[in-house]
Amino acid sequence: MNTQAQAPLLDVVDLVKQFGGLAATNHANLRVAQGELHALIGPNGAGKTTLIHQLSGALAPTAGRILFQGQDITAMPMHQRVHAGLARSYQITSIFQRLTVQDNLALALQSRLGSSMRFFRPARAERRRYEQADALAAQVGLAARLQHTAGALSHGEQRQLEVGMVLALQPQLMLLDEPLAGMGAEESERMVQLLLALKTTSTVLLVEHDMDAVFRLADRVSVLVAGSVIATGTPESIRADAQVRQAYLGDEGSAAMAAAASTGVAR
Structure with a gap:
């Protein structure tokens, strides 16, 4: 290059x-x-x-x-x-320790739209948002951890999740x-x-x-x-x-x- x-x-x-x-x-x-x-x-x-x-x-x-x-x-x-x-x-303020990997990524995706915390429930209702979250999880190597809470991840996996949440901002x-x-x-x-x-x-x-x-x-x-x-x-x-x-x-x-x-x- x-x-x-x-x-x-x-x-x-x-x-x-x-x-x-x-x-x-x-x-x-x-x-x-x-x-x-x-x-x-x-x-x-x-x-x-x-x-x-x-x-x-x-x-x-x-x-x-x-x-x-x-x-x-x-x-x-x-x-x-x-x-x-x-x-x-x-x-990204930080990962949400008590939420799943999938929910963390879905919220990061929704934040790109500039919504307030009231976006929490709509984000859960949007199937497409969660499909995008699943794709991000796979991209950062966390496809097998989708339903694990962020706090249960290893240190390295939490850093992978942070990278995924940055990627969600495009x-x-x-x-x-x-x-x-x-x-x-x-x-x-x-x-x-x-x-x-x-x-x-x-x-x-x-x-x-x-x-x-x-x-x-x-x-x-x-x-x-x-x-x-x-x-x-x-x-x-x-x-x-x-x-x-x-x-x-x-x-x-x-x-x-x-x-x-x-x-x-x-x-």
């Missing part, structure tokens, strides 16, 4: 977020192309979460611009960004913040396979610490250090960049990053 030949879906321009005298985001520039899975990596404290908060609308930047599909959304409220097609998993861009966090090897592999499938049809900005997963999944990788993006490129170019290794992990971690990256598959 030639991601450089087309206008970016998301264009972050000189974004700054200051907390007192601390610049948590420091003139960050980031472009995400339509159809790519773009990974954002960086050490703890680099400002990744602060940047994602600004993209989703949870935090207002101090300076800079956020352009989405060519529109300046810097001052746009969070809920309007969701309707514009930019969705983050936590923006976003143009999905912001996924550490979807593999807290998972064991088997659950991590299931999530990686889900993300590999999603990247064939969706545009994703992925924040993730699991370097093996990053280098298996990403079309492009951006490295955030001290609130600034210091490098963007293919997984191959990023793992070969000595400056990135030094900034990301330091001398002791440089070889470890190279070893992890060398096991990855870029596509």
